[in-house]
Amino acid sequence: MASALGCCSLKATHRGGTPKWRSPRAAVIPNFHLPMRSYEVKNRTNVDDIKSLRLITAIKTPYLPDGRFDLEAYDALVNMQIEDGVEGVIVGGTTGEGQLMSWDEHIMLIGHTVNCFGGSIKVIGNTGSNSTREAIHATEQGFAVGMHAALHINPYYGKTSLDGLISHFDSVLPMGPTIIYNVPSRTGQDIPQGVVQNIAKSPNFAGVKECVGNDRIEEYTRNGLVVWSGNDDQCHDSRWFHGATGVISVASNLVPGLMRELMFGGTNSSLNSKLLPLIDWLFQEPNPIGLNTALAQLGVVRPIFRLPYVPLPLAKRVEFVNIVKELGRENFVGEKDVQVLEDDDFILIGRY
Incomplete structure (x- = not known):
């Protein structure tokens, strides 16, 4: 009888000897952070170590x-990236196509990156989601496999209220250092300053990756908040004229050394101007289409796309080769000669 009832309490009985069932105490979970989410276990990286990063590659x-x-x-x-002085990587972000990964793939890649490179570079896992439940679970797992910080976007598509945004971020901030990512062009909803100022009270709030522009960046930095520009084309001015700590960059996948110089070497309008044609080319179609095409033509990755992404058309691929020659092949990652790939060179995969 006891085995059939499992964990039910049988201590109280009626006079006739029939056990009186009582709800097991284990069924009631108090509202506290479980050990997996505790400050002691998960906050291994000092949030100030994240706040100081100037060049982070997505x-x-x-x-x-x-x-x-x-x-x-x-x-x-x-x-x-490490050899050319990049200080951190965003794993499984928009550029890394986290949106096309299963959560198993996502966490595996974060863990792999920590295991191989965690001693040399800060690993920031994109564990954000439009579902708070998923964001909590993925962030627990990300910190469990050793990531140094989390990147969290606001819930997209099924948008919520401002109070809902605060509750969403409050659900994940206790787990460890966290960067909030504001990119309304993708989420359809801006994260207002009032929301950021509210959640910035958390000791784990590292800062904001801000894509709205330099006016917004300056409003935050004037109030002492850490901000990274999310726009490569604006990051020079963000860093040197508007108070941004640095950039979370797509272009640094290709030219990490030049992007480091842009973030560390003081104002350099000449270098910024030289980089703008490359940056403009990268974002003619939604990211990461341009980057995927570029890295394939540099021979750094295989020319394989997970759909719905497809390579840039031939004319744009020719244009990239000319940009590389103009900037100098030695400034780009990889050692192979840049080449114009033909349409048939690319493999498009719909099931993965």
């Missing part, structure tokens, strides 16, 4: 012909 995820991750190419690309 790293590309390469693929094999069957659609799995090409970890050999990925490792080589991350190594190139």
Whole structure:
């Protein structure tokens, strides 16, 4: 009888000897942070170590012909970032196509990056979601495999209220250092300053990746908040004229050394002007289409796209080769000659 009832309490009985069922205490979970989410276990990285990062690459995820991750190419690309002075990587962000990953793939790649490179570079896992439940679970797992910080976007598509935004971020901030990502062009909803100022009270709030522009960045930095520009074309002015700590960059996948110079070397309008044609080219179509095409033509990754992304058309691929020659092949990642790939060179994968 006891085995059939499992965890039910049988201590109280009626006079006739029939056990009186009582709700097990374990069924009531108090409202406290579970050990997996505690400050002691998860806040291993000091939030100030994240706040000080000036150049963070939103790293590309390469693929094999069957659609799995090409970890050999990925490792080589991350190594190139480290060698050229990048201080952190965003794993599984928009650029890394986290939106096309299962959560198993997502957490595996974060853990792999920590295991291989965590001693040399800060690993920031994109564990954000439009579902608070998923964001909590992914962030728990991300910190459990050792990521140094989390990147969190506001809930997209099924948008919520301002109070809902605060509650969403409050659900994940206790787990460890956190960067909030504001990109209304993708989410359809701006994160207002009032929301940021509210959640900035958390000791784990590292700062904001801001894509709205330099006026917004300056409003935050005047009030002592850490901000990274999310726009490569604005990051020079963000850093040197509007108080941004640095940039979370797509272009640094390609030219990490030049982007480091832009973020560390003081005002340099000449270098910024030289980089703008490359940056403009990268974003003629939604990111990461341009980056994927560029890295394939540099021979750094295989020319494989997970749909719905497809390569830039031939004329744009020719244009990229000319940009590389203008900037100098030695400033780009990889060692192979840049080439114009033909349409038939690309593999498009719909099931992965």
